[in-house]
Amino acid sequence: MSGRNPVLQEVLGIRPHLLVLNKMDLADPHQQSRVLEQLRQQGCSHVVFTECQRDTNVEKIVPLFAKLVSSSPRYHRAENAEYNIMVIGVPNVGKSSLINSLRRLHLKKGKATAVGGEPGVTKAVLTRIQVCETPLVYLLDTPGVLPPKLVSVETGMKLALCGAIRDHLVGEDIMADYLLYVLNRQQQFGYMERYGLPEASDNIRHVLKYVALTLGKTQKVKVLTGTGNVNMMMLNYSAAAYEFLRAFRAGHLGRVTLD
């Protein structure tokens, strides 16, 4: 929901469209029905949850599309059915992965488009990629499209946590703090066990201390004192914050639905 672009929705208008909610493996399965209901209330009823690394539910997409297109009078062309589908979404949601997954499933072919964990891997709009023979379906990969203006700071934080905005633009420390707030609010306490915390905490510095200790993210620093130089071990908080975010994105802190 944070990543949906209201302007695009207007532009798309009557064109058949399907909302793909990818990375379902990272989201809380108990939130699925709530999410579907919320989307339905917004008039969005064609929704598929997918996981593109294991091709889960990806096989549903082309048949659903064929149905949507054929039931839309504007696109109803009996002969020479050839569909061009555009994949649109904020960076890092798995658009390129989805195309690769569709190709794997329908054409038994490998990678056609580069995939990356950082926003901005797909920079140019690529030529159309055939993903299916019957019906003949081409997909157009696109660079991620961010909403024209972020509705709120919280929306921005959620997008940043999902890797749609480059970390350094927001700051890993602030993102880690927001993430801890979300985890505690949703009572996802997987971080306690992972980093050996005796109890839940809403103090990010306290949590990052345990993260740094668990991972050995320490650094030697030379401290000048009156009696000479002393080497001291310091905790590397920024490395710890980075690890905390990385663990979240890999699903190690639990399956969390941010929206």
Ligand SMILES: Nc1nc2c(ncn2[C@@H]2O[C@H](COP(=O)(O)OP(=O)(O)O)[C@@H](O)[C@H]2O)c(=O)[nH]1
């Ligand atoms: N856990 C998980 N990761 C995924 C999934 N799909 C894609 N990814 C990962 O998300 C990152 C971004 O994928 P990419 O396809 O480049 O996203 P794009 O920017 O939207 O084209 C990559 O590291 C992918 O391996 C998924 O279903 N589950």
Ligand SMILES: [Mg+2]
């Ligand atoms: Mg891409």
